[in-house]
């Protein structure tokens with residue numbers, strides 16, 4: 001598999017700040033992988049997303065060290081708008097992204113901008129509308145829909161560009177549990193059907209751990225843990241030290257390992273936890 005993103009010895013300090021927002025980052029992301037990024041407020045997650053889609057150094061002033069390569073080319077060597085075709089980013093505040101009078105126009109506008117043919121636009125419009133379940137909202141003005149619906153439109157608008165790399169920066173921060181589930185359902189399909197490379201920055205770990213095959217923890221501008229999701233949560237003591245509270249089932253089994261000498265790795269979701277508990281109860285009954 002080829003690497004779509006290669007970040008080497010990379011640091012970034014915003015102008016007029018005293019400490020770097022990112023410091024000495026080394027990170028490689030393979031094509032088709034699904035990576036979860038977590039970390040406390042201000043740890044540099046959004047700055048990392050900006051650095052991959054070229055907003056940094058394009059739109060921000062600051063001091064850069066090291067290199068950020070996307071598809072084998074340094075981000076600053078891409079022409080204007082070129083990198084945005086390859087890397088789509090959905091930010092948590094979608095308001096700023098809307099310009100059209102209806103949701104449908106909003107989706108079509110971006111596709112026209114990159115010069116797609118009318119049949120291609122129609123095909124992609126149908127695809128994203130179905131995928132993100134936006135049918136009932138297509139005729140509405142973007143400013144008359146709810147915050148959660150806006151997040152879905154923002155996701156659809158980015159997906160319509162069919163980026164090879166998709167970065168979601170807290171895409172479900174405004175969503176109720178059902179809508180959050182729907183966004184993650186979309187990601188499940190993208191992963192299965194499109195082989196997209198997906199990076200999700202998200203506080204809601206419950207959904208993330210079921211999808212991400214790799215997890216990254218940021219802290220104070222550094223990448224402090226980077227491992228397969230299973231190995232990542234083997235280090236629950238370290239995570240707790242860094243103020244990350246693991247999802248319910250993982251926390252529960254971690255506690256179990258502490259008080260009852262339970263040696264196995266924690267399960268990553270409820271189904272797995274259910275199987276483990278059955279195993280434990282079975283043993284209890286036999287013993």
Ligand SMILES: Nc1ncnc2c1ncn2[C@@H]1O[C@H](COP(=O)(O)OP(=O)(O)OP(=O)(O)O)[C@@H](O)[C@H]1O
Pocket residue numbers: 014015017020021039040041042043044045046047048060
């Ligand atoms: N435009 C900016 N100018 C100056 N400093 C900034 C700017 N944007 C972010 N920073 C600083 O860079 C650091 C990292 O911020 P960043 O937004 O990347 O963190 P984050 O992990 O995304 O946080 P959150 O979880 O709150 O979204 C912080 O110290 C922040 O104050």
Ligand SMILES: [Mg+2]
Pocket residue numbers: 045046047169
């Ligand atoms: Mg952020």
